[in-house]
Amino acid sequence: xxxxxxxxxxxxxxxxxxxxxxxxxxxxxxxxxxxxxxxxxxxxxxxxxxxxxxxxxxxxxxxxxxxxxxxxxxxxxxxxxxxxxxxxxxxxxxxxxxxxxxxxxxxxxxxxxxx
Amino acid sequence: xxxxxxxxxxxxxxxxxxxxxxxxxxxxxxxxxxxxxxxxxxxxxxxxxxxxxxxxxxxxxxxxxxxxxxxxxxxxxxxxxxxxxxxxxxxxxxxxxxxxxxxxxxxxxxxxxxx
Numbered sequence: 001x002x003x004x005x006x007x008x009x010x011x012x013x014x015x016x017x018x019x020x021x022x023x024x025x026x027x028x029x030x031x032x033x034x035x036x037x038x039x040x041x042x043x044x045x046x047x048x049x050x051x052x053x054x055x056x057x058x059x060x061x062x063x064x065x066x067x068x069x070x071x072x073x074x075x076x077x078x079x080x081x082x083x084x085x086x087x088x089x090x091x092x093x094x095x096x097x098x099x100x101x102x103x104x105x106x107x108x109x110x111x112x113x114x115x
Numbered sequence: 116x117x118x119x120x121x122x123x124x125x126x127x128x129x130x131x132x133x134x135x136x137x138x139x140x141x142x143x144x145x146x147x148x149x150x151x152x153x154x155x156x157x158x159x160x161x162x163x164x165x166x167x168x169x170x171x172x173x174x175x176x177x178x179x180x181x182x183x184x185x186x187x188x189x190x191x192x193x194x195x196x197x198x199x200x201x202x203x204x205x206x207x208x209x210x211x212x213x214x215x216x217x218x219x220x221x222x223x224x225x226x227x228x229x230x
Binding site: 003004031033035040041042043044045048055056059091093095098101102103104105106107108109 | 119147149151156157158159160161164166205207209215216217218219220221222223
């Protein structure tokens, strides 16, 4: 089947706007991860879901960042009142199960530019 | 805290030459170690992983890596580089104690291949 898909691929937001980034994991994948990749840096962990449960959100940089996965499939990362430092590529990854949580398949990312 | 260091930000090799990309990690226990490749506009692709056992692991596209506990290293190698190997390479360590799948990435090494 298809891999992990993310939409939109590119998003330009004015400072202060809210944005929503979508991730469609591979069908049947239980675990879902969000990472933030700033320009010239490696990805940094944001949050993790096991089915619909958000088990770790330690990487979310502020309370402006919110993620959900209400039915245990599609996930949305929402950023409120965007700021310039939020400009980055947001990567989503999924894996089959807790046992194989490290075998992550990544989507192409959403490049967010805040002007 | 766990960390990953990739000392070389940028490496240029000639096509057909051998390649070694360095990775050092900081982690208290036996780590789970990974190498990913990221081509422009593409998601991260897993090249290989080490969980336990044989310290020399084989991956896709002719890559291999060797885990050296005494040096806290997990260097990536390829005997003969192809032009299509030009990309960004990331080393990552798994947050093994909780086994959530959370990955800590290095800053990445950009590989340029000269014809």
